[in-house]
Amino acid sequence: MLPPNVRDINDHLQICFNRDWFDELSTRIDHNGPWDRWPLYQLAYEAEQAQAIRHFDDLQCLSHLQQLTPLKHQLDTARRVITEMRGRAILADEVGLGKTIEAGLILKEYMIRGLVRRALILVPASLVLQWVRELNQKFGISAVAQKKEYMWKQYDVVVASIDTAKRDPHREIVLGMDYDMLIIDEAHKLKNKKTANYQFAGSIRKKYCLLLTATPVQNDLSELYNLITLLKPGQLGGQSTFQENYVVDKRVPKNEKLLQQELSKVMIRNRRADGDVNFTKRLVKNIPLQLSPEEQDLYDSVTAFVRGRYEESGGDLNSVLSLVTLQREVCSSRDAVFLTLVNLFKKTAEDSPLRPKIWELVNKIKQIKENTKAEKAMELIREIDDKVIVFTEYRATQEYLLHYFKEHGLIAVPYRGGMNRGKKDWMMDLFRGRAQILVATEAGGEGINLQFCNRIINFDLPWNPMRVEQRIGRIHRLGQQHDVSIYNLATQGTIEEHIVGLLHEKINMFELVIGELDDILERMEQSSSIETDLYKVMLESRSEDEIRRGIDQIGEQFKSNSKAPSTELIQVDRLSQEPQEQLPAAVLTALGQTVYPRSNTPIGGLNG
Amino acid sequence: MNTEQLRDYVNRFLEATECHVLDSHPAYLTVRLSPEADKALMNRPYYWSFVERTGADPETVSLTFVFDQEQFDQMNEQRSRSQSSTGASSDTASTPIRAGQDSILARYFGTSPSPSQLRTRHEPITFGCGRLNQIFASTKDKGAFVHLYEQPHDTSLTPGRPATYISYLAVNYKVEYMCDMKRDELHSLGICLSTGEVLEHFYDRTQNLQLSPKLPAHTHINDMLSLTRAVTELEQVLERYVKAQDHRWASQAEHRMYDELDRIRSYYQEMIQNSNEEERANIQREYRARQDEIAWQYKPRVLVSVVNCGIFHLLTRL
Numbered sequence: 037m038l039p040p041n042v043r044d045i046n047d048h049l050q051i052c053f054n055r056d057w058f059d060e061l062s063t064r065i066d067h068n069g070p071w072d073r074w075p076l077y078q079l080a081y082e083a084e085q086a087q088a089i090r091h092f093d094d095l096q097c098l099s100h101l102q103q104l105t106p107l108k109h110q111l112d113t114a115r116r117v118i119t120e121m122r123g124r125a126i127l128a129d130e131v132g133l134g135k136t137i138e139a140g141l142i143l144k145e146y147m148i149r150g151l152v153r154r155a156l157i158l159v160p161a162s163l164v165l166q167w168v169r170e171l172n173q174k175f176g177i178s179a180v181a182q183k184k185e186y187m188w189k190q191y192d193v194v195v196a197s198i199d200t201a202k203r204d205p206h207r208e209i210v211l212g213m214d215y216d217m218l219i220i221d222e223a224h225k226l227k228n229k230k231t232a233n234y235q236f237a238g239s240i241r242k243k244y245c246l247l248l249t250a251t252p253v254q255n256d257l258s259e260l261y262n263l264i265t266l267l268k269p270g271q272l273g274g275q276s277t278f279q280e281n282y283v284v285d286k287r288v289p290k291n292e293k294l295l296q297q298e299l300s301k302v303m304i305r306n307r308r309a310d311g312d313v314n315f316t317k318r319l320v321k322n323i324p325l326q327l328s329p330e331e332q333d334l335y336d337s338v339t340a341f342v343r344g345r346y347e348e349s350g351g352d353l354n355s356v357l358s359l360v361t362l363q364r365e366v367c368s369s370r371d372a373v374f375l376t377l378v379n380l381f382k383k384t385a386e387d388s389p390l391r392p393k394i395w396e397l398v399n400k401i402k403q404i405k406e407n408t409k410a411e412k413a414m415e416l417i418r419e420i421d422d423k424v425i426v427f428t429e430y431r432a433t434q435e436y437l438l439h440y441f442k443e444h445g446l447i448a449v450p451y452r453g454g455m456n457r458g459k460k461d462w463m464m465d466l467f468r469g470r471a472q473i474l475v476a477t478e479a480g481g482e483g484i485n486l487q488f489c490n491r492i493i494n495f496d497l498p499w500n501p502m503r504v505e506q507r508i509g510r511i512h513r514l515g516q517q518h519d520v521s522i523y524n525l526a527t528q529g530t531i532e533e534h535i536v537g538l539l540h541e542k543i544n545m546f547e548l549v550i551g552e553l554d555d556i557l558e559r560m561e562q563s564s565s566i567e568t569d570l571y572k573v574m575l576e577s578r579s580e581d582e583i584r585r586g587i588d589q590i591g592e593q594f595k596s597n598s599k600a601p602s603t604e605l606i607q608v609d610r611l612s613q614e615p616q617e618q619l620p621a622a623v624l625t626a627l628g629q630t631v632y633p634r635s636n637t638p639i640g641g642l643n644g
Numbered sequence: 645m646n647t648e649q650l651r652d653y654v655n656r657f658l659e660a661t662e663c664h665v666l667d668s669h670p671a672y673l674t675v676r677l678s679p680e681a682d683k684a685l686m687n688r689p690y691y692w693s694f695v696e697r698t699g700a701d702p703e704t705v706s707l708t709f710v711f712d713q714e715q716f717d718q719m720n721e722q723r724s725r726s727q728s729s730t731g732a733s734s735d736t737a738s739t740p741i742r743a744g745q746d747s748i749l750a751r752y753f754g755t756s757p758s759p760s761q762l763r764t765r766h767e768p769i770t771f772g773c774g775r776l777n778q779i780f781a782s783t784k785d786k787g788a789f790v791h792l793y794e795q796p797h798d799t800s801l802t803p804g805r806p807a808t809y810i811s812y813l814a815v816n817y818k819v820e821y822m823c824d825m826k827r828d829e830l831h832s833l834g835i836c837l838s839t840g841e842v843l844e845h846f847y848d849r850t851q852n853l854q855l856s857p858k859l860p861a862h863t864h865i866n867d868m869l870s871l872t873r874a875v876t877e878l879e880q881v882l883e884r885y886v887k888a889q890d891h892r893w894a895s896q897a898e899h900r901m902y903d904e905l906d907r908i909r910s911y912y913q914e915m916i917q918n919s920n921e922e923e924r925a926n927i928q929r930e931y932r933a934r935q936d937e938i939a940w941q942y943k944p945r946v947l948v949s950v951v952n953c954g955i956f957h958l959l960t961r962l
Contacts, residue, residue, distance in 0.1 A: 038872055039879070045887055045946060049894045053879055054949040057788075061953055062871060064789050074855050075660035076787030077952055081816050081832070081847055082653065083780035084951045086645050086771070088818070088828040092893060100772025122824045122900065122941070148772075149826045176774055214940075241933060243941045244824075268904075269934060270911030277914070 089149050093119050097144040104174045106141060109306045110134050114141035116304060123244030124267050126223070128252045128305040132513075135248045136167070139219050140175045143193075146244060147177065152216035154192050155179075156240070159221040161197035167221070168195050182206075188213065198225075202236040215242045223247035226266065227259035238266055252303065256286045264302055271302055317519040318512060322526050322536055325412045331370075334400045335530055338366045338373065341393060346575040353571060360571050365430055367532040368496040369409065369437075370401045372430035377401070409525055410440050413493060416523060417446065417473060424491040425474045427507050429498055437475050437495070448473035486510045490518040495525055497535050500567045504539060531574055534587050538570075566590060645771045651711045654769060657681075657779055671712035671719065674764060677704045684782040685775070708766035709775075716766070790954035793863075795854040809865045809957040811837040813874045814846045816951040817882060823897030823944040831885070833878050834956070837868040842881050849962045865957060879948075886946055894944035901942035908934050 041053040064071065089096060095115055098106075106114075110133075117125045117138075123146065127135045146152035157179065159167050164181045171179040171193065180187060182196035188209045198220070201210050218240055220226065226234045226247075245267055253260050261278055264271050272278045272295075282295045289295055327335065342359045349355045362380075365372035381394045417424055426448075428434050434450060441448040449463050449471045467474045468488055489511055498504055512520045526536040573586030645653065655673060658665065661681040667674035677685065682704040683692055695702045710716045767775055796807050814834040821827045834846030843849065912931040919927055 038876055043883060045883075046891065048898050049891055049944055049946065051883060051886055051946040051948060054947065055875075057950040057953060058871075058875060061789055064791075065871070065955070069791070071791040071857055071954075072787050072789050072952075073660060074790055074792055074857070075656060076783050077790045077954065078787070079653065079657055079660065080780075080783040080787035080952050081830075083783055084816070084818060085830060087780065088830055089826055090828070092821075092825045092827045102770040102772065118825070150820070151822070151824075151826055176772060178774075238930075239933075241937060243937065265911075268907065270907040270909075274911050274914030276918075 087148075095141075095145055096148045097141055100148055101141075101144065101175060103176075104137075106137055107134065110137050110141065113138045113304050113306065114145065117142050117246070118145055121302060121304075123217070124246075124302065126247045126249065126252060126263060126267065126303040128249055128303055130305070130307050131250045133306050135250070136170055136221075137174070139221075139246050139248060140171060140177070142244075142246060143171075143217060143219065144175045144177060146217060152244065154213065154215055155194075155217040155219065156201075156210070156213075156215045156242075157193070157195040157219045157221070158198040158201060158237070159195060160225075161199065163221060164195050164197055171195070185209070198233055198237065202232060207236070211236075211239055211241075213241070215240060217244040217246070218242035219246045219248070221248045223263060223266075224249040224251045224259070227256075227262055229262045229265075234262065234266075252305070257283055257289055258286065260299075264299075268302055272298055316512070316516050318508065319519055319521045320524070320540060321521065322524045322540060323412060323416060324526050324528050324533075325408055326528055327408055327530070328404070328406055330400070330404045331406075331408060332529065334370065334373075334397070334404060335366050335527075337397055337400055338362055339531075341397060343575060351576070353568070353575070356575070357571075360575070363531065363574065364496070364499070365432075367527060367530055368428060368430050369407060369433040370404050371432040371436040374398070374401050375432050407436075407440070409495065409527065410437060412525060413437070413495060414441065414444055414446065416493065417441075420491055420521075422491060423467070423472055423474075423489040424493055425476055425486065425489055425511070426493045426495050427476050428495040429477065430496070431477055433495065434475050434477050441473060441475075446473060447471040448475050450474075451476040451478070453478040487513065487516045490516060491521045491523070493523045493525065497524065497532065497539065499535060499570045500565070501539060531583070534583055535570070538587050538591055566594070647711050650769055650771065650776070654709055654711075654776075654779065657783065666706065667708075669719075671715040672708055672710045672766070674706065674708040676706045679704055684786070685778055706764045708764050710766050710768045713768050784951070788952045790857075790952070790956075792855040792857060792954060793859050793957045794959045795856050796860060796959055807860070807863050807959055809863060809959060810961070811865060811868055812843075812846070812956045812958065812962075813837060813871065813878070813953070814850070814956050815875075815878055815953040816847060817878075818949050818951050819882070819886065820947040820949070821893065821944075822947060823894065824900070824941050825893075825897075827893075830951070831882060833881060834962070835869075835874045835878055837874060837955075840869060840873075840877060842877060843962055846962075850956060850958075853958065853960060855956070859957075882948060891944075897942050897944040901938060904938045904942065905935060908938070 038055065038058070041055055043051055045051050095111070095118070097114075098111075109129075113127065113129075117123065117127075123142070127138050129135050129138070143152065143155060147155075157167055157171075168179050168181045171177040177193055178191075179193040179195050180191045182188065182194045182200065185205060188194060188206065196206075200206060218237075220237060226237055228234060247263055247267060249263070252263060261272055261275075273281060282289050282291055284290045342356065342363045345359050346353075346356045358380075362373060362376055365376055377394055377398050381391065381398070384390050384394065413426065417426075426437060428437065431452065434452065438448050438450055447470060449466045451460065451463050451467075451474055455463070463474070464486075467486075474486075474489075492507060492511060494504070494507065498507075508520070508522060524536045524540065526533050569590050570587075573583060573590070577583040577586055651670070651673070655668075658673065658675050658681065661684070662678040663681050664676040664678070665673060666676060679692075679702050682688075682702070686705050692702075694700070769776055793809065812834040814832070817831045817833065819829040819831060821829075832845055832847035834843045834849075835841070836843070908931065912927060912934075915927050916924060916931075
């Protein structure tokens with residue numbers, strides 16, 4: 037008989053021998069085989085040698101991540117979380133500095149060390165697929181999006197929305213598991229102790245835990261206290277000790293040196309060197325162009341048609357929503373508007389008085405020989421003489437452009453949402469290698485790496501600023517080494533001219549800091565979306581002047597929302613009257629490092 | 645592992661699993677997988693159960709493992725350039741990479757086949773990539789238990805006198821020192837099954853020997869120590885070694901654990917004091933759960949597992 041397999045090394049430490057192998061070996065000896073081959077035996081031992089973790093402290097993950105070169109502040113953060121914070125931390129970087137990368141590095145490191153096998157990642161529903169993609173592609177972690185009930189147990193790394201996870205029947209399963217690591221993105225949504233989400237998150241059993249948020253304090257210091265309690269209860273004392281020691285008013289801390297010291301044990305907040313400066317510059321150029329008389333005629337006729345229907349409907353925006361598309365398409369290309377008109381014609385009853393009107397529009401399209409916009413775009417591309425992405429909203433325009441560029445000897449490849457992953461990657465490869473132009477209909481589709489290109493042409497503009505921002509975000513992100521050029525084609529005398537004016541001059545969105553737009557739009561959300569406002573202006577205005585006024589109004593509304601770019605600044609205003617009081621913002625300041633745009637170059641292959 | 649080591653490793657794996665090498669170059673290897681390697685790497689159990697049920701001839705996958713992506717890309721580019729300059733019209737099918745803009749659009753509009761059907765799949769091999777981890781896992785699975793005899797040199801055999809083998813149990817141990825962090829050590833030990841003598845670095849000592857699973861003729865094997873006694877002895881050696889190590893890491897981890905336990909104690913005590921009867925049970929349950937989490941995270945321990953092991957019958961005295 038073998039002695040017990042768990043024995044004391046000293047008073048504090050035990051050694052445990054795993055003996056699964058012993059029975060197997062005995063069986064094989066008894067049966068005289070089967071025996072494995074010597075070369076595979078050697079390879080197995082060599083593999084173990086290569087994978088063995090030699091030291092407690094140095095980061096291993098870099099040698100495993102050859103698709104990714106993390107930035108210095110991201111690596112520093114990962115290292116601190118692992119060696120100082122022991123795997124429980126709030127990652128509170130400002131937006132755009134790569135919290136996801138930091139979390140991925142930490143998760144990967146623990147997985148390589150064999151300290152994490154089972155991980156749960158709770159994120160807002162809209163971010164689930166993005167997380168899955170990033171973990172798979174950038175970190176080689178086979179994460180899955182939770183879709184079916186059995187998946188909680190079947191897969192080791194599961195990404196899910198907290199709203200799904202907290203509901204039956206999922207709730208019981210999740211709370212019955214032991215997670216080696218729990219990651220919660222957008223963790224500021226858990227600031228309120230009384231919510232079901234907070235209590236659910238608090239009941240999950242976990243070893244390591246990361247909370248990600250760019251806004252750890254929005255209104256109230258107790259929000260921060262609650263977040264930290266999820267992670268390390270008592271880090272700031274009990275509820276009453278916390279109030280006593282650190283809080284003057286709910287927005288005003290005291291003993292801030294001590295508070296800062298305590299916070300720095302559980303939280304890292306990297307900041308940009310200067311909130312107003314971006315990593316590289318965005319250079320915006322509007323390219324005005326004049327339609328040919330035939331094109332202008334088509335535009336005017338379509339506008340009149342759409343407005344006519346809107347008036348007939350008695351100002352019901354929903355009933356003419358599909359017609360609004362016409363109005364937008366006509367700014368893009370005749371191909372785009374043609375398809376929609378033909379479909380509309382087919383759908384309209386045969387005896388409808390609309391039919392001849394629609395047919396008249398179709399006939400106008402047939403009159404048009406040139407495409408002023410495409411010509412201008414090509415002229416621009418020839419001038420640029422560099423790689424460039426052309427964005428359009430419409431599939432028909434995309435096909436037309438591909439055809440048109442090809443006819444004129446330019447090499448262009450398509451990119452759109454409907455393509456499968458492999459095809460997308462292939463198009464990326466072609467664009468990187470031999471094509472000069474990528475004609476894309478969608479800006480989303482995370483995980484595509486276009487930083488090698490630094491020029492965008494907006495062939496037409498989405499009316500939703502967020503989508504414009506997404507387009508730019510494809511190339512203007514951490515890792516872009518050059519200033520980014522954005523060209524907007526603006527057809528004079530059309531709604532497009534106004535949209536470009538609104539986005540560029542009034543909203544100034546092209547020069548906003550990465551992530552700033554999200555904040556502003558979130559605040560505006562209560563009223564109504566910019567897109568709908570634009571529809572109304574367009575449909576209801578009778579003159580150029582009216583349009584201009586309407587658009588000015590939207591711009592004003594946006595500006596008034598952007599004037600309060602963050603609650604931290606609101607607090608500055610409020611508190612400046614009371615000089616001896618300190619702001620939460622200031623307390624947060626010293627927790628991470630400041631990231632300078634130019635010096636923060638990627639470091640590759642650095643280990644330890 | 646650097647590029648060269650990776651290539652050497654993968655090459656040896658492919659040889660060991662009897663794959664057919666089609667093209668070998670420092671930057672890459674193109675192979676047709678053996679059924680064994682196909683089963684281990686390609687994740688298609690349905691296909692293989694179909695083959696086994698129907699007795700159909702198996703079609704194994706061909707793959708190109710790329711070790712130096714840059715060089716591989718350059719070579720492809722050169723190849724495509726030289727081919728397009730020497731009259732491109734013939735031989736379209738075999739070199740899809742060289743197809744220019746025309747066929748890009750043609751493919752987009754669906755008139756020419758996609759190149760993935762025409763070229764063998766190539767996979768970059770880097771340390772930490774999924775494919776390599778899969779190969780690693782496969783070797784651990786298929787290289788776990790061996791039984792080997794050292795092959796005699798002609799000179800070592802005296803006619804009429806049988807060669808006498810000395811038998812060893814060899815075990816490659818992995819020792820994991822764990823708390824909230826972790827460190828590994830590998831110890832290859834061998835124990836002589838007739839004398840009980842334990843040898844360290846046993847794996848390294850056997851690397852230059854000619855080993856084979858076949859028992860040569862005219863040989864004699866000594867009586868053996870029981871396996872149980874051998875394993876007990878090996879574990880004792882390992883335990884003595886671990887005991888002699890510096891275990892400050894463990895006392896530090898334990899300190900951290902007690903710090904954490906103290907911290908949550910003060911937090912929960914305050915909560916329990918301020919709670920009513922009803923809430924108390926809940927709070928206490930939560931408190932216990934947190935205590936368990938902390939122990940789970942920090943408690944230092946040493947785990948010993950076995951990478952692989954075997955019986956070695958040797959002629960050479962180690």
